Amino acid sequence: MYTEKVMDHFTNPRNVGEIPDADGVGEVGNPKCGDIMRIYLDIEGDTIKDVKFKTFGCGAAVATSSMVTEMVKGKTITEALDISNAAVAEALGGLPPNKLHCSNLAADALHAAIKDYYDKQEKAKG
Amino acid sequence: MRRVYLDHSATTPVDPEVASLMMTYYTEKYGNPSSIHSFGQEAREALEKAREQVAGFIGAQPAEITFTSGGTEADNLAILGAAEAYKDKGKHLITTAVEHHAILETFEFLAKNGYELTVLPVDEEGLLSVDGVQRAIRPDTILLSVMHANNEVGAIQPVAEIGRLAREKGVIFHVDAVQSLGKIPVNVNDLNVDMLTVSSHKIYGPKGVGALYVRKGIRLVPRVYGGGQEKKRRSGTENTPGIIGFGKACELAQARMADEAAKLTGLRDRLMDGILERIDFVKVNGPRGAKRLPNNVNVSVQYVEGESLLLSLDMVGIAASSGSACTSGSLDPSHVLLAMGMPHEIAHGSLRFSLGRQNTEEDVDYVLEQLPKIVERLRRMSPLFDQMQREAGAK
Amino acid sequence: MRRVYLDHSATTPVDPEVASLMMTYYTEKYGNPSSIHSFGQEAREALEKAREQVAGFIGAQPAEITFTSGGTEADNLAILGAAEAYKDKGKHLITTAVEHHAILETFEFLAKNGYELTVLPVDEEGLLSVDGVQRAIRPDTILLSVMHANNEVGAIQPVAEIGRLAREKGVIFHVDAVQSLGKIPVNVNDLNVDMLTVSSHKIYGPKGVGALYVRKGIRLVPRVYGGGQEKKRRSGTENTPGIIGFGKACELAQARMADEAAKLTGLRDRLMDGILERIDFVKVNGPRGAKRLPNNVNVSVQYVEGESLLLSLDMVGIAASSGSACTSGSLDPSHVLLAMGMPHEIAHGSLRFSLGRQNTEEDVDYVLEQLPKIVERLRRMSPLFDQMQREAGAK
Numbered sequence: 075m076y077t078e079k080v081m082d083h084f085t086n087p088r089n090v091g092e093i094p095d096a097d098g099v100g101e102v103g104n105p106k107c108g109d110i111m112r113i114y115l116d117i118e119g120d121t122i123k124d125v126k127f128k129t130f131g132c133g134a135a136v137a138t139s140s141m142v143t144e145m146v147k148g149k150t151i152t153e154a155l156d157i158s159n160a161a162v163a164e165a166l167g168g169l170p171p172n173k174l175h176c177s178n179l180a181a182d183a184l185h186a187a188i189k190d191y192y193d194k195q196e197k198a199k200g
Numbered sequence: 201m202r203r204v205y206l207d208h209s210a211t212t213p214v215d216p217e218v219a220s221l222m223m224t225y226y227t228e229k230y231g232n233p234s235s236i237h238s239f240g241q242e243a244r245e246a247l248e249k250a251r252e253q254v255a256g257f258i259g260a261q262p263a264e265i266t267f268t269s270g271g272t273e274a275d276n277l278a279i280l281g282a283a284e285a286y287k288d289k290g291k292h293l294i295t296t297a298v299e300h301h302a303i304l305e306t307f308e309f310l311a312k313n314g315y316e317l318t319v320l321p322v323d324e325e326g327l328l329s330v331d332g333v334q335r336a337i338r339p340d341t342i343l344l345s346v347m348h349a350n351n352e353v354g355a356i357q358p359v360a361e362i363g364r365l366a367r368e369k370g371v372i373f374h375v376d377a378v379q380s381l382g383k384i385p386v387n388v389n390d391l392n393v394d395m396l397t398v399s400s401h402k403i404y405g406p407k408g409v410g411a412l413y414v415r416k417g418i419r420l421v422p423r424v425y426g427g428g429q430e431k432k433r434r435s436g437t438e439n440t441p442g443i444i445g446f447g448k449a450c451e452l453a454q455a456r457m458a459d460e461a462a463k464l465t466g467l468r469d470r471l472m473d474g475i476l477e478r479i480d481f482v483k484v485n486g487p488r489g490a491k492r493l494p495n496n497v498n499v500s501v502q503y504v505e506g507e508s509l510l511l512s513l514d515m516v517g518i519a520a521s522s523g524s525a526c527t528s529g530s531l532d533p534s535h536v537l538l539a540m541g542m543p544h545e546i547a548h549g550s551l552r553f554s555l556g557r558q559n560t561e562e563d564v565d566y567v568l569e570q571l572p573k574i575v576e577r578l579r580r581m582s583p584l585f586d587q588m589q590r591e592a593g594a595k
Numbered sequence: 596m597r598r599v600y601l602d603h604s605a606t607t608p609v610d611p612e613v614a615s616l617m618m619t620y621y622t623e624k625y626g627n628p629s630s631i632h633s634f635g636q637e638a639r640e641a642l643e644k645a646r647e648q649v650a651g652f653i654g655a656q657p658a659e660i661t662f663t664s665g666g667t668e669a670d671n672l673a674i675l676g677a678a679e680a681y682k683d684k685g686k687h688l689i690t691t692a693v694e695h696h697a698i699l700e701t702f703e704f705l706a707k708n709g710y711e712l713t714v715l716p717v718d719e720e721g722l723l724s725v726d727g728v729q730r731a732i733r734p735d736t737i738l739l740s741v742m743h744a745n746n747e748v749g750a751i752q753p754v755a756e757i758g759r760l761a762r763e764k765g766v767i768f769h770v771d772a773v774q775s776l777g778k779i780p781v782n783v784n785d786l787n788v789d790m791l792t793v794s795s796h797k798i799y800g801p802k803g804v805g806a807l808y809v810r811k812g813i814r815l816v817p818r819v820y821g822g823g824q825e826k827k828r829r830s831g832t833e834n835t836p837g838i839i840g841f842g843k844a845c846e847l848a849q850a851r852m853a854d855e856a857a858k859l860t861g862l863r864d865r866l867m868d869g870i871l872e873r874i875d876f877v878k879v880n881g882p883r884g885a886k887r888l889p890n891n892v893n894v895s896v897q898y899v900e901g902e903s904l905l906l907s908l909d910m911v912g913i914a915a916s917s918g919s920a921c922t923s924g925s926l927d928p929s930h931v932l933l934a935m936g937m938p939h940e941i942a943h944g945s946l947r948f949s950l951g952r953q954n955t956e957e958d959v960d961y962v963l964e965q966l967p968k969i970v971e972r973l974r975r976m977s978p979l980f981d982q983m984q985r986e987a988g989a990k
């Protein structure tokens with residue numbers, strides 16, 4: 075059902091956890107099946123220094139979370155914003171058709187965390 | 201790696217004795233039972249013996265058994281065949297919210313095609329109320345279908361009482377006994393049923409074979425047309441090796457049922473109690489004790505998701521199933537758990553272990569050793585568990 | 596006693612290689628292909644491999660294959676499913692007088708339920724005229740079904756030409772290829788078909804398994820409701836061991852077909868010519884040469900009755916079949932022979948030998964040794980033969 079890559083990320087998820095006082099936190103729920111994903115970002119200048127996630131969801135949801143954190147670590151915010159749902163699925167060697175929506179969770183949570191970072195910046199500026 | 205199969209409600213291995221009997225009919229006694237030569241006649245005899253074995257197991261007459269390609273087809277034949285045959289008497293149908301899809305989807309099809317359907321609710325244990333059935337029956341009700349035991353939570357319905365009621369009111373009563381057969385007594389007379397569905401691959405027989413019991417006198421419009429096999433009720437060259445395997449599986453199940461049920465009940469309770477003891481925030485789904493199938497364990501593990509549990513269990517060799525939205529193609533959680541009033545989040549973390557003939561105490565203990573570690577790992581990953589603990593801490 | 600099976604058009608033995616593969620899936624890899632654990636996944640993979648094998652054998656895409664419980668169910672699904680799906684486009688249906696009952700009875704059912712049916716005649720060899728098909732097609736014709744090769748007389752229809760015509764006219768074209776598969780090339784593209792029925796137990800696979808090819812884009816309303824297996828076209832737990840056996844049988848047939856067809860053609864002609872040589876008043880039914888299936892021999896032995904012939908042959912170990920009224924439950928002689936314009940008396944004495952993979956020249960010679968004696972014995976008993984001889988003598 076799942077590719078080896080998916081199973082690898084599911085079994086040994088990278089970057090599980092949370093970042094206390096993260097610069098940006100994004101949480102999204104999957105309206106299709108009711109799953110939840112939260113992503114924490116540690117940002118320095120323009121660069122994502124650290125990233126962690128927590129996910130309540132299926133194998134694909136866990137694997138896409140793990141994958142997306144691996145993909146953005148060390149990247150600039152602009153690069154991170156370019157990561158699409160399809161790119162995450164592709165990086166995992168593909169997902170079963172009825173699980174494609176799960177990859178939305180990962181990219182959406184990432185983008186939500188970046189938005190949260192910008193919102194906090196705005197607020198700090200006053 | 202140890203492999204522990206705990207998904208016997210999904211399907212069972214074929215008993216070796218059954219399989220080797222089937223082999224003979226695949227490769228040596230392969231005649232078409234409609235042929236008049238000896239190849240055909242030896243197949244015909246074995247087929248009719250199988251009919252006796254299946255009939256004998258459920259207290260029916262052989263002539264009342266129609267073989268089909270499985271439980272699903274038998275359910276379809278019962279519902280669609282009777283609805284069509286009796287449509288002049290009325291167009292009201294009754295079933296329950298916790299039936300298998302083979303029943304529910306079939307009724308839904310009729311509801312979209314000129315019939316009126318009442319779907320009865322169940323209580324939080326998944327059980328039906330006989331009173332509720334009584335109130336639902338109308339003068340134009342022609343057909344009532346209630347499953348004997350539920351495939352997900354193992355709830356055993358008060359089928360005999362409901363059957364008495366149906367008979368009083370002149371309503372045809374169909375029972376899906378796919379999950380109960382071989383685990384608890386199934387007798388068409390004791391249960392007061394008019395039609396009853398059974399399936400071979402749930403009782404250590406081959407897949408692709410089932411049967412519909414139809415009480416003498418009940419009319420059915422067939423669903424498959426052709427050579428007129430099975431007394432015109434179900435055309436198509438008979439799957440003789442499969443049917444013979446099913447017959448043998450019934451014979452074996454009949455001989456072993458009492459012992460097996462006792463053993464399975466012990467394993468069931470050991471597993472259920474063990475899980476409750478070792479893992480926090482776990483809820484048992486379905487009734488406990490005698491109203492539950494001897495081989496069914498169903499629990500909701502809060503704050504984790506079912507498919508992730510299944511995958512993690514599979515990685516240590518344990519095969520189970522889940523009513524989680526993510527494991528079902530449809531992305532809705534189990535309609536059975538929802539009908540029992542369970543919130544989506546909790547249905548999401550449901551886990552079913554269904555025990556079988558080969559399972560041992562060691563199998564159960566292996567699950568009890570592995571499951572807590574898996575739940576812990578997944579909970580560490582879960583934003584919901586976090587949140588719950590923080591909220592608990594804040595209090 | 597020597598046992599010679601010559602009824603391969605009724606059913607075939609399962610190839611030992613197929614049977615032993617199936618065993619593995621009955622007793623070891625028994626998972627339900629819908630389950631996400633490894634038991635389920637290994638079954639799923641094998642099931643999808645079988646789909647590729649079946650598709651590959653008929654030049655289709657795997658996604659265009661729907662597995663069913665046999666040829667009869669596939670025929671029903673094709674006809675009833677398409678008639679329902681396209682009823683808004685028209686209600687005229689066309690088939691032929693020599694189809695299998697799985698087709699004819701299904702169309703008859705529709706003809707009684709609001710559809711209009713044209714049944715095309717055949718010539719004295721059992722062959723259809725393409726012109727006749729052309730004339731029958733109307734603007735409201737939605738579906739045309741023609742068998743590839745006839746199960747009784749082996750007549751091979753001009754299916755490719757008819758398919759071209761159907762496509763031109765926008766009529767859905769279904770072909771029953773149950774008898775042709777494995778004997779002559781069957782390719783859904785070469786034959787220009789939209790739907791095509793195949794059955795496993797006619798090609799050394801297990802009984803109770805078949806498939807319907809449905810060209811991408813063609814709509815079908817399902818006939819069985821439930822868990823939504825087979826892309827919602829055919830619900831019910833998949834008969835994985837059976838399907839896997841069917842896949843393997845296709846693979847074997849594909850590899851062996853050319854050689855086997857040559858061998859069978861030789862045996863066929865040896866048997867047919869031998870009978871004509873050794874017995875008087877015998878008539879070959881169906882075409883000779885390339886328009887006949889390589890494995891079919893069908894003769895009418897005048898002045899004797901088919902069932903008596905079959906019983907006598909069976910007593911010396913030879914299994915054959917007959918289109919006699921007495922062998923059919925219905926007491927009407929074969930509708931195929933009648934459609935070919937054969938008088939009742941002659942249809943009565945018809946005899947079909949259908950050759951198979953295991954048959955040898957010795958088998959054929961054994962029949963040629965036994966049959967004349969049997970015919971002689973029965974004719975000595977026959978008042979018709981008497982009469983004929985008296986009348987001949989009188990002349």
Ligand SMILES: Cc1ncc(COP(=O)(O)O)c(C=O)c1O
Nearest residue numbers: 270271272300351378399831832
């Ligand atoms: C209660 C119930 N009814 C019907 C079925 C369908 O039977 P089958 O799998 O033989 O199609 C099943 C099993 O899948 C079942 O559990």
Ligand SMILES: Cc1ncc(COP(=O)(O)O)c(C=O)c1O
Nearest residue numbers: 436437665666667695746773794
């Ligand atoms: C031409 C033809 N169509 C359909 C069928 C029915 O197939 P099955 O026996 O698999 O139901 C048969 C054989 O019985 C046949 O010969």
Ligand code: FES
Nearest residue numbers: 107132135176526
């Ligand atoms: S997150 Fe539920 S299906 Fe993937």
Ligand code: FES
Nearest residue numbers: 902920921922926
């Ligand atoms: S003579 Fe008995 S059935 Fe024909």
